[in-house]
Each structure stands twice: as structure tokens, then as C-alpha cells.
Amino acid sequence: MVIGDGSASFQIVRSLVDRLPVMLTPRWVDTPSQPIAIDDVVTSLIALGTMDDPPAEAQLGGADVLSYREMLARYAKVAGRRGPVIVPVPVLTPGLSSHWVALFSPVDTGVVRPLVDGPQDAATFDAIVIGASIRHGKHNPAVYAFIGENRALLDSKPNAFFSVSLVARKPHKNTPETNPYMQKFLTLTTWRPQLLAVFGGVLDYQRYGPFDRHIIRFIMRLTGGPIDLHTNVEFTPWDEVRRFAGRVAALPGGKPPG
Numbered sequence: 001m002v003i004g005d006g007s008a009s010f011q012i013v014r015s016l017v018d019r020l021p022v023m024l025t026p027r028w029v030d031t032p033s034q035p036i037a038i039d040d041v042v043t044s045l046i047a048l049g050t051m052d053d054p055p056a057e058a059q060l061g062g063a064d065v066l067s068y069r070e071m072l073a074r075y076a077k078v079a080g081r082r083g084p085v086i087v088p089v090p091v092l093t094p095g096l097s098s099h100w101v102a103l104f105s106p107v108d109t110g111v112v113r114p115l116v117d118g119p120q121d122a123a124t125f126d127a128i129v130i131g132a133s134i135r136h137g138k139h140n141p142a143v144y145a146f147i148g149e150n151r152a153l154l155d156s157k158p159n160a161f162f163s164v165s166l167v168a169r170k171p172h173k174n175t176p177e178t179n180p181y182m183q184k185f186l187t188l189t190t191w192r193p194q195l196l197a198v199f200g201g202v203l204d205y206q207r208y209g210p211f212d213r214h215i216i217r218f219i220m221r222l223t224g225g226p227i228d229l230h231t232n233v234e235f236t237p238w239d240e241v242r243r244f245a246g247r248v249a250a251l252p253g254g255k256p257p258g
């Protein structure tokens with residue numbers, strides 16, 4: 001789901017919260033998805049547009065894995081509304097439910113159905129690359145849950161894992177062997193991806209709340225990083241990211257991009 005104007009799924013969430021006091025829902029309210037802000041979509045499209053050898057298909061998702069139920073609740077909170085009371089009805093099929101959602105939102109049933117069905121099944125993917133950023137010293141626990149639940153699937157395809165953090169901006173902490181977060185990752189899962197990578201991420205003080213800003217600045221001070229609160233810098237070495245993508249494509253069973 002793209003969070004922003006013009007996104008059909010966001011429009012659905014908005015109209016359900018705005019118009020409905022009670023909502024009958026089948027299983028799809030608990031379907032996980034990775035909502036992404038429209039600004040991040042635009043940034044990604046620009047990055048793809050400037051690549052020499054862009055992939056034929058790129059899947060975009062935000063860092064947080066949320067169900068529709070959670071998104072409805074969060075939107076209701078932000079919009080200052082109560083949000084619909086959700087009554088689970090297990091027999092309501094996705095087909096019926098999408099007609100029902102279409103009734104209450106300005107979006108066509110044809111558009112609602114794939115949204116209600118949830119994300120594409122990973123079993124159809126050519127290769128699986130999992131990337132996770134570090135927040136307060138940890139990768140998102142949803143990453144470990146996904147790996148645990150999909151281990152057989154991951155091992156059946158070309159696969160890779162990369163970690164993004166500010167620590168990885170440092171030359172002596174920017175390889176899988178020298179990066180403490182990657183080493184920790186390897187102790188927290190028995191999955192051994194075919195390829196590993198670590199990349200520096202973004203430091204943008206203005207994007208953080210006061211608490212995170214304070215903590216991150218403290219860490220930057222300790223580790224010799226930028227402490228000016230107007231800093232907005234991307235430490236990501238994009239050439240290396242491209243090389244990594246090339247190595248993923250060259251994995252046995254992988255498909256070259258394009």
C-alpha cells in the first residue's frame with residue numbers, strides 16, 4: 001500500500017475509517033503488507049530511472065509489516081476518529097468482501113480484489129532478497145519471523161540478505177564479517193543466505209522524533225559521525241548495491257535483470 005493521495009488501498013482505509021462504525025471482515029484484515037510512503041516510492045522510482053541496468057520488476061515496501069487491521073487503527077488515531085469496530089466473519093470470502101468494501105469506498109471492486117487478496121505469493125518469485133535496517137541496535141523482529149516461517153521456500157530459491165545501518169558507514173564495519181549487526185543476525189537465525197551484504201543507511205535528524213534524535217546524535221558523537229541537527233546524509237554506496245544486485249542475478253537459478 002502506498003500511503004499518499006491517489007493510492008487506491010490507502011483510499012479504502014481512509015473511507016472505511018471515515019464512513020463505517022462497524023465492519024464485517026474475513027481473514028484479509030490480518031493479511032500482512034508493507035505500506036510505503038509516497039515520498040519513498042518517488043525516491044525509489046528516481047533511483048531506478050537513473051540505473052544503467054534497471055531490473056524488469058522492483059517490489060517496494062516500507063520497513064514495517066502491518067495488517068489492514070493495524071493500518072485501520074493507526075489511520076483512525078492519526079485522523080482523530082474512533083475507527084470501525086472490526087467483527088471477524090470467517091465465512092466472508094475475499095470475493096464477497098471486496099464487493100462489500102467497494103460499496104463503502106470510491107474504489108472499484110476490480111481494484112479492491114487484488115488488494116484484499118494481499119501481497120503476491122513469494123513462492124512465485126525467481127529469487128528472494130531480504131533486506132533489513134537497524135533500529136535501536138536490532139533488525140525488525142518480523143524479519144526473523146518471516147525467515148522462520150518461510151525457511152524451506154527461501155532455501156529452494158537463489159537467496160540473499162543485506163543489512164542497512166549507520167554503523168556500516170564505517171570502513172572497518174562495512175563487510176558481513178566485520179559488521180556487528182550482521183554477525184548478530186547470524187547468531188539469531190540458522191538460515192545461511194547464499195549472499196550477504198551490509199550497506200550504510202541514511203542519517204536525517206529532522207525525520208526523527210525528539211527521543212530518537214537525541215539517542216542517534218549521542219551515538220554519532222561517540223562514533224565520530226555528524227552531529228549537526230540539519231544533517232541529512234545518505235551513506236549508501238550505490239555502486240556496491242548495484243554490484244550486489246549483479247551477484248544476486250548471477251546466482252545459480254537466478255535470472256539476469258531485464
Ligand SMILES: Cc1cc2nc3c(=O)[nH]c(=O)nc-3n(C[C@H](O)[C@H](O)[C@H](O)COP(=O)(O)O)c2cc1C
Pocket residue numbers: 063133134135136137138164165166167168200201202203208212216
Ligand atoms: C529510530 C532509529 C534508530 C536507529 N538505530 C540505529 C542503530 O542502533 N545503529 C545503527 O547503526 N543505525 C541506526 N539507525 C540508522 C538506520 O539504520 C538508517 O537510518 C537506515 O537507513 C534506516 O532505514 P529505514 O528508514 O529504511 O529503516 C537508526 C535509525 C532510526 C530511524
